[in-house]
Amino acid sequence: MINEAFAKRFFNGRNPIGLRVTEVDDQIRATYQVVGVARNSRIQRKLRGEVEPRYFVPAEQPPAAVKSPTFLLRCGTGPLACQPPVLTQVRKTIERVDPALPIESADSIGERLAPLTAQDRTTAKLATTAKLAVVFGSVALLLAAIGLYDVLSYGIARRTGEIALRIALGARPGRVVAMILRETIGLVAAGLAIGAGLAYAASRWIESQLYGVDPQDPLTQALAAGLLLSVALSAAYLPARRASRRDPMAGLRQE
Incomplete structure (x- = not known):
């Protein structure tokens, strides 16, 4: 065969x-x-x-010449089919037939395969954990982006009177918008620097808890920082641009 x-x-x-x-x-x-x-x-x-x-x-x-034959016994299909009591009974039956026949081991197929599939099971668990981490990380990044947009857009909207006053005193609308964007970039850059420091400290702790895993991914960190910076610029630019295009007197009256 x-x-x-x-x-x-x-x-x-x-x-x-x-x-x-x-x-x-x-x-x-x-x-x-x-x-x-x-x-x-x-x-x-x-x-x-x-x-x-x-x-x-x-x-x-x-x-x-088979010096060490292996016998396979089908004892059922349930999860408890080949438990130790069944294997003990098999040993006793073989000993009654031939007491001189040595039995090297008696295990279920699952017990024999367990050491060979341990790596696969560990890999599957790590893959599931990684997927959950990606999902929760993406949700956290989305919430951070939404919160950042709301806070910055609200703060810029409250500066409508200041923008109108600067324009009424002769400042060019484009320069006013550029000034607000520079201030926003400085504020967000400071926040990203603090967040990067905390992320680095957390990654060192994660690295000490895992084996063979590098938690530091520069590409992912750069993409997250770029997303937050883009959201911040959009949140600052849109209300500042609207305020700079309004009639300065209308903006002052609203303030």
Whole structure:
């Protein structure tokens, strides 16, 4: 019996049924006739990569010598099917049949696969945590942008009288808007500097709690800072531009 990978590599698309396979090593030379093709399966602790070509012969057929046979027992499909009491009963049954037969180990398939799939389970948990972190981080950034826009636009709107007075005294509207934008950039830059310092301190703590994870991503930090700066400029520019285009007397009367 050969697997699909064996048939694909050594028979190159031909029907292998009835053909012969010869095994040659230092001690034996044996020829077997192919009687079937089994589906590919992963064995011998190799759960990743391509499936290796395999062939299977009966354990009692010479010159095959199976020194450590493995018996598979189907004991049910439920989560509690092959628990320790069942395995203990299997041991007792084998000992009654042949007390001299040594039993090296008796485990469920899940217990045998657990060490091999531990990395995959850890990776899946980290991926879920990363997705949640991205979602919560995006929501926090959105809330920060909305709050920043509201605060700045409200503050600039309250300066309508000041803007009208400057224009009435001869200041050019464009210069007034540029002045407000410079003040806004300075204010936001100070806030971003403080936030960057706190983020760096927090990232160092996160790095000490995780293994092989770099919490510092300059691109992400630059994008977040750029977004907040763009929101701040929009929040300052739009109300300042509206105020600079109004009649200065109307703005003074409103103030």
